[in-house]
Amino acid sequence: MKVLVTGAAGFLGSHLSDRLISEGHEVIGVDNFFTGNRANVSHLIGNPNFELIRHDITLPLYLECEAILNFACPASPVHYQRHPVNTIKTNVHGAINMLGLAKRTGARILQASTSEVYGDPEVHPQVEGYWGNVNPIGLRACYDEGKRAAETLFMDYKRQFDVDAKIVRIFNTYGPRMAVDDGRVVSNFIVSALQDEPLSIYGDGTQTRSFCYVDDLIEGVLRMLWKENFSGPVNLGTEFEMTMENLARLIIDLTDSKSPILKQPLPPDDPKQRRPDLSLAKRVLDWEPKVSPQDGLLRTIDYFKKVI
Numbered sequence: 001m002k003v004l005v006t007g008a009a010g011f012l013g014s015h016l017s018d019r020l021i022s023e024g025h026e027v028i029g030v031d032n033f034f035t036g037n038r039a040n041v042s043h044l045i046g047n048p049n050f051e052l053i054r055h056d057i058t059l060p061l062y063l064e065c066e067a068i069l070n071f072a073c074p075a076s077p078v079h080y081q082r083h084p085v086n087t088i089k090t091n092v093h094g095a096i097n098m099l100g101l102a103k104r105t106g107a108r109i110l111q112a113s114t115s116e117v118y119g120d121p122e123v124h125p126q127v128e129g130y131w132g133n134v135n136p137i138g139l140r141a142c143y144d145e146g147k148r149a150a151e152t153l154f155m156d157y158k159r160q161f162d163v164d165a166k167i168v169r170i171f172n173t174y175g176p177r178m179a180v181d182d183g184r185v186v187s188n189f190i191v192s193a194l195q196d197e198p199l200s201i202y203g204d205g206t207q208t209r210s211f212c213y214v215d216d217l218i219e220g221v222l223r224m225l226w227k228e229n230f231s232g233p234v235n236l237g238t239e240f241e242m243t244m245e246n247l248a249r250l251i252i253d254l255t256d257s258k259s260p261i262l263k264q265p266l267p268p269d270d271p272k273q274r275r276p277d278l279s280l281a282k283r284v285l286d287w288e289p290k291v292s293p294q295d296g297l298l299r300t301i302d303y304f305k306k307v308i
Contacts, residue, residue: 002065002067003025004101005029009029009037011214017041021050028053030053031053058093068101069110070109070110085142091142102157102165108225110224113169113170115237120270125276125277126235127235128169139268166224174211174300180304189248190251193251194255199261200262202264202266209242211242234281249261
């Protein structure tokens, strides 16, 4: 099939492009390189099944495709809090433009949503039916509410125009091609540990996240893309939950680092706990993550050793 991947030069978009091409599909990659990196797809340049277009999806895009994976958006707090208007425009205008393209071409379209739609959850673990606890005017709202609005648009285009629209809610994902300076906790900790610099944890370090290795996440996304008669939303992540302090200590151990741990004030609206309920993904997609945290972190550490 001819598949459009927005955010193709990003962390997840580049891995999706690799996987689709390896399965014989033709990929049209779109990226405005706001946070994407050409190096992530440089190995695909010249491949007859890959085309890269510089384009911002807040503007309309006219081309032919059979499936769309909408992954364009700044995804780390550092980037989206620095550029909040651009972030919410990408989420909302970008969704409208990609849904319009799907409507015109009859393409199936999948939205990369996020666990951030649950906000600072009062239900744990988070199930897809939970509506969330989000501050609509907070520092993170450009991303949280932007993704929630995108989900609304996807379901409304499905109901009103019969667009074949799908939604995945992605929980914390890590692996090779994360940006060195993207501000996400796994990359921050690994880069600091490899340089024997302090690892900063916020608050008392007891807040939790669940980290999914990128290969597992890509498998779940593509199972959702090809699944017939199911729109979601569906959680994709891992049920292995750890505190920020335990993650820091594990990375220090795996890197044999001399880094100390420093505690900093907790940022506003930072969720206290985050773990997906994967019952729906297991039942409908026959999917669950396979890579252990230690194996995934070692692969990620090996990558960062080469790029810093």
